[in-house]
Amino acid sequence: MKSHFMLAFTLRVVLVIYSNYHDQNFKVPFTDIDYKVFTDASRYMLDGLSPFNRHTYRYSPLLALILTPNIFLYSNYGKILFSFVDILVAILIRKILATNTNYDQHMVNFCAYLWLYNPLIIIISTRGNADCLAAFLVTLSLYFLECGFCSAAGLIHGLSVHFRLYPMAFSLAMYFSLSTSNNIFINMKQIKFTLTCLISLIIATVISYYFYGFKFIHESLIYHLIRKDARHNFSVFFYTLYLSADTIPSKFLRIFNILPQLILLINLSGFYSSKKNLPFALMMQAFVVVIFNTIMTSQYFFWFLSLFPLCFPKLMYNVRRIMMLLVLWTISQGMWLGMAYALEFKSLNSFNCIWLSSILFFVINIQILSDLIQIYKKYY
Structure with a gap:
């Protein structure tokens, strides 16, 4: 297993090194814009100033402190650190699953692979998220x-x-x-x-x-x-917020949006309250928070994808259904990204198409939520 940890980490480091070339030669940068925000905030902190002097830095000061070596050591230090943390997450996944005597070593290792070699996880971390x-x-x-x-x-x-x-x-x-x-x-x-x-x-x-x-x-x-994001936002609510920004309907929508989330979160907490069901409860809650949020970006997928390997042994009894849902999820996300690219980089008015893609993505996510619960019930 150590060889897989080394291989997965090496793969991430290679992508980090490649990111410098990509950023210099392609119109669409590889590095996440937030990584530059983190670095600027760290620079302010080293100068004895507030990291919040950097416009759009909206994170804990702890993050800026952790990433100060970006300034005096290596500009890609943070990306390397995030890649290493990815490996630590995989190690924890193995340790948690190993506490269940029903899982053999092959299953435990496979679940770690689901995190180590997940392309979305690799890309998001090496981009500097x-x-x-x-x-x-x-x-x-x-x-x-x-x-x-x-x-x-x-x-x-x-x-x-x-x-x-x-x-x-x-x-x-x-x-x-x-x-x-x-x-x-x-x-x-x-x-x-x-x-x-x-x-x-x-x-x-x-x-x-x-x-x-x-x-x-x-x-x-x-x-x-x-917050209100009109771009980089997969949420089904983004277009409504865009059209009604700073109005009473916008504020009402935010209040209304909290209710289904709150109801689902409380019900999931109660129904899957036992210790053996806790990983599944957390994954479903993370999924609910993401798909019902008024803001949804690719980095938010981290929230439930990090918990999916812990639940996979109890979901593997219907792998075919899971794979079909994954394909639909990927296709609908790809449609949204295509429309967003047309808006942001081609200056085409594709808001309506983005909105329709968001609706499709939302519906598929609701179906995934429902199906995962049904699949898990067979085990539960």
Whole structure:
């Protein structure tokens, strides 16, 4: 297995090196624009200034701090780091699955391969997207929960919520998974998890606020609740938001959009509340957060793809159906990307086509959500 880790890491490093050539010779850059934002924010931090002085930097100050070697060591340091974190995620996937005695070594290794050699994962990380760090924190907290280390799981989960808001959706399912079958009341494991989660989240937030003030609160927290993206957005709601920006209908849509997400997240937390079903609960919750969000970009797919290998052994009983859904998902995404390319790089008015592609993509995602639940029920 070590050879696969080395091969997967080497493949990513080669792509990182290639990214420099691609960016210099092609119109569509390989490197994610956010990577340049991260680097500029790190430069501000090294100069003793706020990373939020860099326009469009809307992440935890911790990310800018981690990526300061981009400035004084190597410009692609962050991409190499993200590639290495990818390997750590695969290692955690193996460790989590190994705790289940029903899975043989071949199955455990295969599930790790699903992450290591996933083209989408490889491309997103080597482009310089930082969501692999969030995926790592979520997987690590899940690993600690599987091992019974409730306090450590809470600390990491709180840090993951500080780093990226979406893991907050997992909190209730994680909390329920610590309950015992013969005790409906709060137990010590749940108390430890909750307290340590709040402690790490509060400490990280207070420290960031101390150094960077309300600018940190607005850019890294509030902004993500009110943002509007007319481009690079797969969401079925993007065109409506584009047409009704800064109007009452736009604000009403955002409030209405929260309701189906909240209902589904609570139901998934309750129905799949046992420890053995926790990975599936988290994957479905991540899927719900992504497909119902008013903002959806390719990097968001990290959120559920990092959890899919943990659920695959319980979904493999209908591989043919899964493969068909994957093909439909890829085709519909490709249609959207084609229309978006026509808009952004050819200056063609393709908004209506993008909207129709978004609707198709949304419908297929809903079908995938429904089918995965049905397939899992056969095992469950």
